[in-house]
Amino acid sequence: MAALYAPTSPYDTGMLDTGDGNLVHYEQLGNPGGKPVLNVHGGPGAGTPQRPTRAWDPEYYRVVRFDQRNCGRSTPHASDPAADMSRNTTQHLIDDMERLREHLGIERWLLNGASWGSTLILAYAQQHPERVSEIIIQAVTTTRRSETDWLYRGAGRFQPEAWDRFRDGVPEDERDGDLLAAYARLMEHPDRAVRAKAAADWLAWEDAVISNEPNGVPGMYSDREVDAQIAFVRICAHYFSHGAWLEEDQLLRNAHRLAGIPAVLGHGRHDLGSPVQTAWELAKAWPDAQLHIIEDSGHAGSEALRQTMLAAVEQFKHRSG
Secondary structure (H helix, E strand, O other): OOOOOOOEOOOEEEEEEOOOOOEEEEEEEEOOOOEEEEEEOOOOOOOOOOOOEOOOOOOOEEEEEEOOOOOOOOEOOOOOOOOOHHHOOHHHHHHHHHHHHHHOOOOOEEEEEEOHHHHHHHHHHHHOHHHEEEEEEEOOOOOOHHHHHHHHOHHHHOOHHHHHHHHOOOOHHHOOOOHHHHHHHHOOOOOHHHHHHHHHHHHHHHHHHHHOOOOOOOOOOOOOOHHHHHHHHHHHHHHHOOHHHOOOOHHHHOHHHHOOOOEEEEEEOOOOOOOOHHHHHHHHHOOOEEEEEEOOOOOOOOHHHHHHHHHHHHHOOOOOO
16 A cells, blocks of 8 residues: 655745736645656646645655646636636646746656646647656546536436526526536626625535545535635636637547557546546557546545555656656
């Protein structure tokens, strides 16, 4: 069983100027001369957890964490209605990652992330495969419209009462249309109270989906302060209502660009929000990826899934390249 390391706090923090009015917060932990890793958080809009890392051997790894645009400690924050969401797209985030890599003088790095983070990792790696040494992904998503349609509509058949409340959070004349676009419009409303209610309604649905899992945690999504709720939902609705600016099946269709990059994929069999089918399809298209389907896990994870991910961290620790 893989053990956790002693807590490691950042030895370096900074704000990366993107040149278009955004400042992206980043931090580095572990060994400054170690094997570079970039942790890519989920959401989109969740921000990096503000706690020490314990998964990465601080003697061997140089861990970089960053808050994607408009969330966490990056500015301007999406809870501010003046923050310009037109400057926050998948391509902007890919460019930020490359800018950060160059700023830190890193040649290649291991990419690690979960959920939305996996989509961003795949999009980045397909554009810049020469900059990626290995990939570790938990809870695989590619943010196809079919995937988000399942999460925000199809999964409602398992929680009909909760889904009705989610649907009823938008104006009556929009309830039979594009719910994600309707929520995106609510999150741009000038009245903070309207934005806060829409965020709470969205997160209540996310909580309901996760509640069906073997290790579901009550309030997993809604347990954050109001500004963080607003930013999270504003960014999620913005991305998902635009299909993350990716063509349907783009990341699966272009999986051949990942050839030669070893990867470990971990996915819970009972992940209701992100069914395992996507992970299975990706693994079939990417021979260098090892897929582990964890029988007792959902999107919230489990001890078995955590051990699988920790084993991958150890597996790649001494790998050169």
